Amino acid sequence: MYLTKNEERMLDGEEGYAVKKSMEILVALGNIYGAEKLVKIGSVQVAGVSYHNLGDAGLEYLNELAKDGKVKVLTTLNPAGMDLENWRKLGIDEEFARKQNLVIDAFRKMGIIISCTCTPYLIGNLPIYGEHIAWSESSAVTFANSVIGAKTNREGGPSALAAAFVGKTPCYGLHLDTNRAPDTHVEVTAKLTTFSDWGALGYCVGKQVQNKIPYITGINDVSLDELKSFCASVVTFGSKPLFHMKGITPESEKHQPPKEKIVIDDSDIREAYEAINDDTEDIDFVCIGCPHASIKEIAEIANLLKNRKISPNTEFWVATSRPMKQLADKRGYTRIIEEAGGKFACDTCMAVAPLKGRFRTVATTSAKGCYYSRHNNMLTKMGSLEECINAGVSGKWS
Amino acid sequence: MELKGRIISKGIAEGEALTTTQPISFYGGVDPETSEILEKGHELQGKRIKGKILVFPTGKGSTVGSYTLYRLKKGGVAPAGIINRECETVVAVGAIISEIPCVDEVDISQIKTGDTVRIENGVVTIKK
Numbered sequence A: 001m002y003l004t005k006n007e008e009r010m011l012d013g014e015e016g017y018a019v020k021k022s023m024e025i026l027v028a029l030g031n032i033y034g035a036e037k038l039v040k041i042g043s044v045q046v047a048g049v050s051y052h053n054l055g056d057a058g059l060e061y062l063n064e065l066a067k068d069g070k071v072k073v074l075t076t077l078n079p080a081g082m083d084l085e086n087w088r089k090l091g092i093d094e095e096f097a098r099k100q101n102l103v104i105d106a107f108r109k110m111g112i113i114i115s116c117t118c119t120p121y122l123i124g125n126l127p128i129y130g131e132h133i134a135w136s137e138s139s140a141v142t143f144a145n146s147v148i149g150a151k152t153n154r155e156g157g158p159s160a161l162a163a164a165f166v167g168k169t170p171c172y173g174l175h176l177d178t179n180r181a182p183d184t185h186v187e188v189t190a191k192l193t194t195f196s197d198w199g200a201l202g203y204c205v206g207k208q209v210q211n212k213i214p215y216i217t218g219i220n221d222v223s224l225d226e227l228k229s230f231c232a233s234v235v236t237f238g239s240k241p242l243f244h245m246k247g248i249t250p251e252s253e254k255h256q257p258p259k260e261k262i263v264i265d266d267s268d269i270r271e272a273y274e275a276i277n278d279d280t281e282d283i284d285f286v287c288i289g290c291p292h293a294s295i296k297e298i299a300e301i302a303n304l305l306k307n308r309k310i311s312p313n314t315e316f317w318v319a320t321s322r323p324m325k326q327l328a329d330k331r332g333y334t335r336i337i338e339e340a341g342g343k344f345a346c347d348t349c350m351a352v353a354p355l356k357g358r359f360r361t362v363a364t365t366s367a368k369g370c371y372y373s374r375h376n377n378m379l380t381k382m383g384s385l386e387e388c389i390n391a392g393v394s395g396k397w398s
Numbered sequence B: 001m002e003l004k005g006r007i008i009s010k011g012i013a014e015g016e017a018l019t020t021t022q023p024i025s026f027y028g029g030v031d032p033e034t035s036e037i038l039e040k041g042h043e044l045q046g047k048r049i050k051g052k053i054l055v056f057p058t059g060k061g062s063t064v065g066s067y068t069l070y071r072l073k074k075g076g077v078a079p080a081g082i083i084n085r086e087c088e089t090v091v092a093v094g095a096i097i098s099e100i101p102c103v104d105e106v107d108i109s110q111i112k113t114g115d116t117v118r119i120e121n122g123v124v125t126i127k128k
Helices: A005-011 A017-032 A051-066 A094-109 A138-148 A157-166 A196-209 A224-236 A250-254 A266-276 A295-305 A322-331 A333-339 A367-375 A385-394 B065-074 B089-098
Strands: A038-040 A043-046 A074-077 A168-170 A184-188 A214-217 A261-264 A285-293 A315-320 A343-346 A361-364 A379-382 B002-004 B006-009 B013-019 B053-056 B081-084 B102-104 B116-120 B123-127
Touching: A005 A017, A017 A051, A017 A157, A017 A168, A017 B006, A017 B089, A043 A157, A051 A094, A051 A157, A051 B065, A138 A224, A157 A168, A157 B089, A184 A196, A196 A214, A196 A224, A196 A261, A196 A266, A196 A367, A196 A379, A224 A285, A224 A367, A266 A367, A266 A379, A285 A295, A285 A367, A285 A385, A295 A315, A295 A322, A295 A333, A295 A385, A315 A322, A322 A333, A322 A343, A333 A343, A361 A367, A361 A385, A367 A379, B006 B081, B006 B089, B013 B081, B053 B116, B065 B089, B081 B089, B081 B116, B089 B102
Parallel strands: A043 A074, A184 A214, A184 A261, A285 A315, A285 A361, A315 A343, A361 A379, B013 B053, B053 B081, B081 B102
Antiparallel strands: A038 A168, B002 B123, B006 B102, B013 B116, B116 B123
16 A cells, blocks of 8 residues: 555654554555555544443553544544433443543543534534545444445444544545445335334345445435434445435436346335344333434424323433434423433443343334344334334333 | 465464464454453354464454454463454454554465464464
8 A cells, every 4th residue: 555755654653652553553454455545534433432342451442542642633422331421310330430431531532522422414523425534333334425425434443543543544445436336226115104114124125235235216205314214224234334325315326226126115124024023012111312313303202202101110211412412402302301201311322331131122213223232132122203102101012 | 384474463473373264253252351262153162362373264243352352462361473364354453453463365274273383574484
């Protein structure tokens, strides 16, 4: 890989330990994946924030980097393992909170914005069309590549951090236009009615196109929240973190549907629900907001929860970013949701909080949320927002 | 016998080879305290990788696995070196931040468990 004089100097350690280690990582990855050079990036999203996943090893490395490492571009953070302010209310223990705060301190020292959300594009880290970025968090990577048309590989936490310290990333994979063309045509004939149908569609497409780029036709009407849910699901269940959707995503106009074609119909969507849903009636946990809920979704939750009470046997979370919660406070949604017995889980989510062993069953609108909850040994139910709210109120899935 | 590879992480290492034909996931698949391979059904399940030249085709699993290698190193139970057929992100990053010598693009079928192996400047020397 070609390096400029300045990049050589960084590799030689002239800017300190964090930059040197970062350059070593970027050069190794560039060589492995055949990059010709490094390319400047506009922003970074760093995953690997929850102490639950990092452990002491991750914390130790982050502290080492924080000694002299400062990010060179706008850098935001994925969800942590807890609400950074109200962790006690969510049942997080003292020791976990102490360790999680040390992780956050290290990131803060590096100059990273403590955004703790998987939807950076909703809170001020919004790339533009064609912009090179280095993001981790697969749902956000898929959103940035597909819906916006920015360019990023699916980075891991450490490689995203390395890019942030250098301000560049090796130019391979999805940074190159030649690698962004679709491989498979996916025609959707299924009728999509509720929000969770988009998670189910993501499941169907992801499972069928395994590690390919789908070109999706047949979608005429979709909202940002539905795309956000689809992005999370399609990549969790197997596609590359990029899709084209005719008439919806910007790069779809550049391409024709490939010859290889699959059709997703109503029966596929039904089968997705059957695969995602377990056999259970009692629901002891309801979580909305995977990916993090937008202000529009929070408004819908508040509307459905007005003058109702969450069952005493059920924990009800709205997972979102702190800025969304602040908007919800001003609009009165927070009061409605909390009076009903619901809790806000800011800065964290059902995928990265230490939930193993705490709940037996979960109801959610999110296919990705179900996938990670099974890792936490929960039985899962995916359904519409109405169904999930009803499950929260009655403690039963019906 | 000498095998020429590609340097992923610099350095010199020598030790007894521990080889597998199966990919390794470090996050969840290796105990960061004891260096024991935990993955159920893995060829190396129950084996400790401390001080070994660990030879496997490629890495797999969560990128948090890079930090597991770092923790092994800090705890003094890391492998002495790593040889892959095709290195990927998790192992490359883990080897670099932990300063564990690592080479790839090596015909790993030539190396047997128990061989004494040396890694230096991208060259793997096998002393039976």
